[in-house]
Amino acid sequence: MYYDIPILNIVALTIKNNTMNNLSLYGWNELLLEQKRNSIYKDFVHGRISITHKTCYEVISEMGDYTCELTGNMIYGRDKVEFPCTGDWVIFQPIDTDKGIIYDILPRQKTLYRLKSGRISEKQAIASHVDKGFIVQSLDQNFNVRRIERFMIQLADENIQPVLVFTKSDLEFNKNDVEESLNHLAHKIPIFYTSVHFPDTIEKLREYILIGETVVFTGSSGVGKSTLINKLCKQEVLLTNSISSATGKGKHTTTRREMVMMGEKGILIDTPGIKVFGVTNDDADTLSRLMDINSFTEKCRFKDCQHMNEAGCAVIKAVEDGELDRGVYENFLKLRKEAWHYSTSVHEKRKVEKSFSKMVKNVKKNPFKKF
Ligand SMILES: Nc1nc2c(ncn2[C@@H]2O[C@H](COP(=O)(O)OP(=O)(O)OP(=O)(O)O)[C@@H](O)[C@H]2O)c(=O)[nH]1
Ligand SMILES: [Mg+2]
Ligand SMILES: [Zn+2]
Known part of the structure; x- marks a missing residue:
């Protein structure tokens, strides 16, 4: 189902007291406000996309959280790559207490794209309005300097600060070998060695994320992205692949791009592990x-x-x-x-x-x- 005509004042805009959000914590600023004023839909509500599903989007707004669909104009009038992605700021019209229709996207900046796998060369937007890109690799089997270079070049295209985050430093690895193969990159990218078993390593990383800053986590499946985000947030906000001691179950690989708030500090975006991250930066x-x-x-x-x-x-x-x-x-x-x-x-x-x-x-x- 899609809608084309703005449904003005049809539904009273009910403010949900229990879910009021302060959008400045989500990165809302003067520039975005200015851009909203330039939209023909400037009188509608704005919000940030926290989760991208197949055909709908979770949007966080000052009035609470909404599940939104796109207008027909947006679906048929744009390339797939211009469809909203997690982190985008959108303008929408609530049509119920928790449902809405998206009419416009504010201009994107600092977007992490990748080359979609498949025969046709197509870009896919993974996350937008991103300040830092955490390239996550685990120190057991996953360390691969060629893959780091791949992510770095893609982040550079959009002026996103790359950060190398190693996980599972509790496991055996040869630090000298790792450092040697990073010689040519070491002065271009901050490097963190972390483990969920060493709380001070998580704390250091947490301090590195500033208020209102958005960080996207990328890396292969199983390196510990979701686990790390949970540790940074000090609560289980995301499902991970760890086996729960209580139920013996819990195999869960991330399948969607999801944004969560780290206390009142930074905004973290989890992504599914991708086998080969194709680049589009030809500079x-x-x-x-x-x-x-x-x-x-x-x-x-x-x-x-x-x-x-x-x-x-x-x-x-x-x-x-x-x-x-x-x-x-x-x-x-x-x-x-x-x-x-x-x-x-x-x-x-x-x-x-x-x-x-x-x-x-x-x-x-x-x-x-x-x-
Ligand atoms: N030993 C050790 N294991 C860890 C650490 N961090 C995460 N793990 C384990 O690594 C496994 C995978 O963790 P996830 O957080 O689900 O990995 P992910 O990167 O989110 O994987 P996808 O969602 O599939 O992309 C789980 O069994 C975690 O318990 C760590 O610091 N040390
Ligand atoms: Mg995950
Ligand atoms: Zn030459």
Whole structure:
């Protein structure tokens, strides 16, 4: 079901006293207010999406929490990637004490996107208005520097501060090996070693999250994202994969993107574990800077060197001389190729859409002509 016409004053807006929310704790600010004033729906209610379901959204507003659907205009008038995601600020009209219809989304910023897996190159918005991106890896089997680089490049595209959070530091691991493989990244990203069994490591991380700041947690399934969020919030706000000692049950893998409040301090967004996190950032300069190879790229003979097989390529020479890690170099090529592939297919798609809409216009003008 969807709605197109604003249902003004049909339902008395009942304020639910028990669920009044102070939105400034959720990051509401002057800029967002200004943006709301520019919307034709400025007289409606605003709120932030806390959970994204398949066809509806949980929205937190000053008047309480609502489950909302989209208007038909929003469903049919936008690309999937422009549909609301967790963390978005939206304008909606309550139609009941706990139901509403979303009419507009305030301009997105600092959004974590990923390349959707599948044949068609499609971006997916995971979380928006994000200040920090916690790249979570567990120190048992999950540590993988190539995956860290992958997340970092994607976060850089939207100016989200990357933070590396290791979990399960109570388990056996070789800290020297970990630190050595992070040499080229260490000065670009804060690193935390945490364990649910060492409360001071959780406390340090909690202090790092500031009031009103939004943090998204990303990483493979089972690394302990939901467990860590529960510890930071000092309560079981999310289901985790741990076995409950009381029931012996509790296998639960996260399936939705959900926002929770950490005390009255920060806003934490949990996400399901993703096997391969595809990138869409095709900015080669950012990539070479992040991977710490820009000191070599500057010395290449040709300005437009692609660092693949060109004569006088300082990057290839650095790999041959052992100055640049081969793994870093190969991941650089891989990430760049992936992002190129994405942007080329987006470009192609736009071209097809443009020629299609041109054809539709022409048909409307001259319905009997053959095109
Ligand atoms: N030893 C140890 N185990 C932990 C730690 N943190 C989490 N775990 C365990 O790791 C398992 C997975 O935890 P979850 O929090 O569900 O993992 P997740 O990253 O949310 O996984 P998905 O929701 O599937 O993406 C559970 O059995 C936790 O008890 C830790 O610091 N040390
Ligand atoms: Mg989880
Ligand atoms: Zn080169």
